[in-house]
Amino acid sequence: MVTSASRPVPVYSIHPAIMVVAALLALLLQTFLPLKFPLARLMDFPLLITIYFALLRRNKVFGIGLGTMLGLLQDTLSHGYIGIFGIAKAIVGYLVAFASTKFELESLMARTLLTALFVLVHSLCLAALQRTLLESPPPFQPLAVASGILVNAALGLILFQILDRFRRTV
Amino acid sequence: MFDPNSPELTRPVEAVPREGPDVPAFVSRHGSFLVLVSVVIAQLLLLSFQITRNPNVRLIRYWAVTVFDPFERSLRGLLDASAGTYSTYRNLRHAEQENQELHVRLVAAQAQIQQLSEQAAETARLRNLLQFKSQLPYQTVAAEVIASSPGENSNAIFVDKGTDAGLATDLAVITPEGVVGKVLTVFPHSAQVLLLTDTSSGVGATLAQTRVQGIVKGASGGLCNLHYVMNEESVKPGEAVITSGLDQIFPKGLPVGTVVKAGDGNIYKEIGLKPAVDLNRLEMVLVVLKPTSSQQQALNLHGRP
Numbered sequence: 001m002v003t004s005a006s007r008p009v010p011v012y013s014i015h016p017a018i019m020v021v022a023a024l025l026a027l028l029l030q031t032f033l034p035l036k037f038p039l040a041r042l043m044d045f046p047l048l049i050t051i052y053f054a055l056l057r058r059n060k061v062f063g064i065g066l067g068t069m070l071g072l073l074q075d076t077l078s079h080g081y082i083g084i085f086g087i088a089k090a091i092v093g094y095l096v097a098f099a100s101t102k103f104e105l106e107s108l109m110a111r112t113l114l115t116a117l118f119v120l121v122h123s124l125c126l127a128a129l130q131r132t133l134l135e136s137p138p139p140f141q142p143l144a145v146a147s148g149i150l151v152n153a154a155l156g157l158i159l160f161q162i163l164d165r166f167r168r169t170v
Numbered sequence: 171m172f173d174p175n176s177p178e179l180t181r182p183v184e185a186v187p188r189e190g191p192d193v194p195a196f197v198s199r200h201g202s203f204l205v206l207v208s209v210v211i212a213q214l215l216l217l218s219f220q221i222t223r224n225p226n227v228r229l230i231r232y233w234a235v236t237v238f239d240p241f242e243r244s245l246r247g248l249l250d251a252s253a254g255t256y257s258t259y260r261n262l263r264h265a266e267q268e269n270q271e272l273h274v275r276l277v278a279a280q281a282q283i284q285q286l287s288e289q290a291a292e293t294a295r296l297r298n299l300l301q302f303k304s305q306l307p308y309q310t311v312a313a314e315v316i317a318s319s320p321g322e323n324s325n326a327i328f329v330d331k332g333t334d335a336g337l338a339t340d341l342a343v344i345t346p347e348g349v350v351g352k353v354l355t356v357f358p359h360s361a362q363v364l365l366l367t368d369t370s371s372g373v374g375a376t377l378a379q380t381r382v383q384g385i386v387k388g389a390s391g392g393l394c395n396l397h398y399v400m401n402e403e404s405v406k407p408g409e410a411v412i413t414s415g416l417d418q419i420f421p422k423g424l425p426v427g428t429v430v431k432a433g434d435g436n437i438y439k440e441i442g443l444k445p446a447v448d449l450n451r452l453e454m455v456l457v458v459l460k461p462t463s464s465q466q467q468a469l470n471l472h473g474r475p
Contacts, residue, residue, distance in 0.1 A: 027238065028245045036249070060202030068209050076234030081220045083213035090213070094206045133217055 012056045012167040022163065023049055023070055031077055042144070042151040046070040047122055048159055050089050051115055054096035055105060056167060067093025081133070088125035092118050108157070115156040119149045292453070299454050302346035308421060310344075310456040311335050316360065325368035325388060326351075329455060332359045340419050342458040348425030348446030349373060349413060350455050361457075365449050366426070367392055374417035375426050377403075378410040386411065386426050386443060392450070394427055396441035405432040405441055421458060 026045035033040035050070055054063030071089030075082040096118055105111055123145045130137035197204060303310050313329035331337050333356050343350040343363045351371060354364040364371050367388040375386045375396060384399045396411060409429045415422030427443035434440070 024241065028241050031238070032242060032245055032249070061205050064202065064206050064209055068213070072213075073234060076230055077238060081217050082230060083217040083220070086213045087210050087217075090206060090209045094202065097202075133221060 012169055014053070014056060014163070014167050018166045019053060022053075023066075027070070027073055027077065030074065039151070042148045043155055044119070044122070044148070044152055045155075045159075046074050046085075047089060047092065047119065048115070048152060048156045050093050051096050051118055051156065052160055052163055054093045055100045055111065055114070058097060058100045060094050060097040063093030063095075063097035064090045065093070067091070084126060084129050084133075087129055088122050091125050092122050095121060111160055112153050112157055115160075116149045116153040119152045120145065123148060295454055298346055299456065303456055306421075306456075306458075308461050309459045311337065311459060313337075313343075313361070313455055313457055315452045315455060325365040325371075325449070326354060327363050327365065327452060329361050329363055329457070330359070331457065332357045332361050334358055335457075336459055337361045337457055338460070341460065342420040342424075343455050344420075344424055344458060345447050345452070345455055347448075348427070349420060350447050350449065350452065352419055353457065363455070366445055366447070367394055367449055372417065373420055373426060374414040375411050376414040377405060377429075378412050380404060380409075383414050383416070384441075385417075389442070392445070393430070394443040394445060396429070396443055397438060399439045399441060401434045401437065401439055403439065405429060405439055407431060411443055 023046070026049045029040075030043070030045045033043065047070075050063070050067045053066055057063070067089035068086050071084075071086035072082060074085040074089075078085070096114070099105070099114060103110065103114075105114055127137075127140045131140075299312060303312065311331055313331040313335070315327050316330045317328040318326070329343075337353055337356050339353050339356055341353040343352060349366055351363045351365040351368070353361050355362040365388070366373060366386065369388045371386075371388050373386040374383070376383050377396075377399070380403060382399055382403045382405070384396045386394050386396055389395045396405075399405060407429050411426045411429065413420040413422055413424040413426055425446040427445045429441055430444045431442040432439055
C-alpha cells in the first residue's frame with residue numbers, strides 16, 4: 001500500500017468544466033439540502049470534492065488551492081468569519097494530496113478510510129480555529145463529529161464512484 | 171489496481187532536485203508546504219482583520235451571494251419541479267385505486283340517497299293519508315298494498331290488514347285521490363281488494379256537474395265505463411264523476427274518475443272514464459269500515475252518508 005516517493009504513480013485528470021460544475025453543485029447542495037433534509041447538515045460536499053480532486057491530481061498545491069477556494073466560498077455563503085473553512089480545507093487539501101503520493105489509494109476501502117480520516121482532520125481543524133480565534137466558540141461535540149465522519153464517508157463512497165466516470169488518465 | 175509498470179504512469183512524484191543553492195533547494199523541496207503556510211497566514215490575517223475591524227465583510231459576501239443566488243434559485247426550482255413531477259406521478263399511480271374506491275362510495279351514497287328519498291316520499295304519502303283520514307267523517311283503517319293478484323286480467327290487490335283489523339267484505343277502499351275498489355275477500359291478516367277497473371266491479375256514481383247518476387264498471391286498458399246514463403243527458407269530456415253513495419258501499423262524494431269520452435249509444439250513452447286513482451302505483455290505502463248505528467245516525471244528521 002505504501003509507495004516510494006520516487007515511484008511513478010497514476011495521475012488522473014478531469015475536464016475543468018466538470019470540476020467547476022462539481023464544485024458549484026457541491027456549494028449549492030451544501031446551502032440547499034439542509035433546508036429539505038435536516039440530516040444534510042452533517043454532510044460536507046465541498047470537503048468531499050476537495051478530497052476527491054486532491055486525490056485525483058496528487059498535487060499538493062492544487063489541493064491547497066482547491067481547498068482554499070471552496071472553503072472561502074463556503075465561508076462567504078455562511079454567516080461566520082471568512083477564512084475558517086478556507087484554512088481547514090486548505091490543510092485537508094494539502095494532506096490528502098500528500099497522502100495520495102505516499103499511499104496506494106485506488107481501492108474503495110482505502111478511499112473510504114481516507115475520507116473518514118480527513119473528515120475528522122477537517123473537524124479538528126475547525127474546532128481548533130474556532131477555539132483559538134473566536135470569543136465564544138461553539139462547543140465541541142464528539143457525537144456530531146462521529147456522525148459527520150460516518151455520513152460523509154458513506155456519501156463519499158457514492159460521490160467518488162460517480163465522479164470516477166469522468167476522470168481520464170494523464 | 172496499482173501497477174507501477176503501467177505505461178499510464180507517467181509522472182514521478184516529488185522529484186527532488188539534486189543540485190543548486192540551499193535556499194532554492196529548500197523552497198523547491200518544501201514549496202507546496204510553504205504555499206500552504208502562506209495561504210493559512212493570509213487567511214489568518216483576513217480573519218484577524220474581520221475580528222478586530224469589520225466582522226461582516228459585507229462586500230465579499232454580497233458578491234458571493236450575488237453569484238450564487240441565481241444558481242440556488244435554479245436548483246430550488248429544479249428540485250421543486252422534480253418533486254412536483256414525482257408527486258404527480260405518485261398521485262396518478264394511486265388515482266385508479268382511489269377512483270375505484272370513490273366509485274364504490276358514490277354507488278353507496280346514491281343508494282342511500284335513493285333510500286332516503288323513498289322514505290321521504292313514503293313519509294309524505296303517509297302524512298297525506300293521515301290528513302285525509304282525519305278529515306273523513308267515518309272510521310277507516312290504513313293498509314299497505316303487499317301484492318297484486320296474479321293473472322293478466324286480474325285487477326285486484328292484496329293489503330296487509332284482515333279480519334284482525336276489523337275488515338269485512340264489501341268495504342270501500344279509497345285513497346286521498348279517490349276510489350280504489352272494494353274488499354272482495356278477507357283473511358285473518360290480509361284482504362283481497364277488487365279494483366275499480368275490474369269488469370266485475372260496480373260503483374254507484376254521479377256526474378259532478380249534472381248530477382246524473384249511473385254505475386261505474388271496469389273496462390279494458392285500465393279504464394272504466396259509466397253505464398246507464400241516458401242519451402239525452404249532456405256529458406262532456408273532462409267532467410268529474412263522484413260516488414253517489416247509493417251502492418251502500420262507497421261513501422258519497424268521493425272522486426271516481428274523469429270523463430275521457432262520451433258518445434250516444436242505443437239507449438244509454440257510452441261514457442269512458444279515467445280513474446281518479448293511479449291504480450298501478452298503489453302503496454297505501456284506506457279501508458272504510460262500516461259505521462255503527464250511532465255513527466250512521468250522526469252522519470245522517472250532518473247530511474253525510
